[in-house]
Each structure stands twice: as structure tokens, then as C-alpha cells.
Amino acid sequence: MNFKALVILFLVALFAWYLSFLATRLDRLHHRVETSWANLDGLLQRRAAIAIEIARSEIADPASSLLLTFAAHQAREASVKDRSQAETGLTGALGILLETSETMHGAIEQDLLRELSELNEKIKVAISLHVESVNRTILIRSKWTIRTFRLAGRAPLPVTYEFEADVL
Numbered sequence: 001m002n003f004k005a006l007v008i009l010f011l012v013a014l015f016a017w018y019l020s021f022l023a024t025r026l027d028r029l030h031h032r033v034e035t036s037w038a039n040l041d042g043l044l045q046r047r048a049a050i051a052i053e054i055a056r057s058e059i060a061d062p063a064s065s066l067l068l069t070f071a072a073h074q075a076r077e078a079s080v081k082d083r084s085q086a087e088t089g090l091t092g093a094l095g096i097l098l099e100t101s102e103t104m105h106g107a108i109e110q111d112l113l114r115e116l117s118e119l120n121e122k123i124k125v126a127i128s129l130h131v132e133s134v135n136r137t138i139l140i141r142s143k144w145t146i147r148t149f150r151l152a153g154r155a156p157l158p159v160t161y162e163f164e165a166d167v168l
Contacts, residue, residue: 022143023151029137033158036130043123044087048072050116051094059109060097068093087163127164134158 001009051072055065071086071093078086094116137158146152 019145019149019151022140022145026137026140026146026151029133029140030152030155030158033130033133033137036126036133040123040126040130043119043126045076047116047119047123048076048090050112050119051075051090054094054097054109054112054116057109057112058106059112064093064097064100068097084162087161091163131160131164134160 049072051068054060055068055072060068071090075083075086075090098113140146141152141157
């Protein structure tokens with residue numbers, strides 16, 4: 001083989017390695033999006049469970065309890081396309097309840113409110129991680145090499161949800 005053939009072969013091998021590197025990176029980013037969503041979903045399900053416990057406690061009056069129970073069940077059972085609206089509804093119901101509830105509660109109610117407050121902080125962190133993962137993946141997928149060589153395969157473009165801006 002002559003020198004030009006070796007150089008061309010080396011460049012082709014280098015480009016193939018680069019495409020493999022990009023595909024692996026993209027796969028890891030998609031996995032990161034799925035993992036961050038699973039974490040966020042778990043926290044949101046836990047928030048709905050705590051909302052139901054709060055609705056059953058002495059914190060809420062009967063009307064607020066009914067509203068909170070409905071919003072929590074709707075958030076737990078919502079389909080993917082209705083999830084954003086359901087989570088926004090639960091956030092609104094919790095916000096109304098916490099604004100109108102009295103400041104003095106029993107020990108169990110204080111524990112529930114403290115747990116809800118801590119959970120909301122965790123949800124904020126999980127949302128920021130999910131949004132960052134989605135944005136990074138979209139940025140990488142917008143590269144011309146990813147689009148031209150279809151390195152994303154049939155993976156859907158990751159999305160963020162509207163409720164992610166509405167959490168308490």
C-alpha cells in the first residue's frame with residue numbers, strides 16, 4: 001500500500017471512531033434523560049401520596065380536603081399528555097391549602113408539612129436536572145453529524161413539561 005491509501009484508511013477509521021463516540025455519548029444522554037425523568041416521576045408520585053395524607057389529616061377543612069384528594073388522584077393517574085395539567089392542579093391545590101391553613105398543628109401534621117417542604121426542594125432539584133439533561137440532549141442532537149448519519153436512531157426527541165415551572 002502506498003502512503004495516500006494509509007492516510008485515507010486512517011482518516012476513515014478516525015471518522016468512524018468519532019461517529020461511534022458521538023453515538024455512545026448520545027445514548028448516554030438519552031439514558032440520563034430517562035433516569036432523571038424516572039427520579040422526578042417518583043418524587044411527584046410521593047408528593048401526591050403526601051397530599052392525600054394531608055387531605056386526610058386535620059390540616060384541611062372538608063372542602064379543601066376534597067379538592068386536594070381529587071387533584072392528588074388526578075396527578076397519580078394522569079396519562080403522559082395530561083400529566084402537566086394534573087401536576088399544575090396539584091401544585092395549585094397544595095398552594096391554596098398551605099395559604100389558608102392555620103399555623104398551629106399537631107405533631108403529625110407538622111411532620112407532613114415538613115416532609116412536603118423537603119420534598120418540594122427535592123422536586124426543584126430533580127426538575128432542574130431533568131431540564132438540563134433534556135436541553136443537553138437536544139443540543140447534541142442538533143449537530144449536523146448526528147442528524148446526517150442518524151445517530152439518534154428512532155429515539156424520540158426528549159421534552160420538558162409545562163408543570164416543571166409551576167412547582168411550589
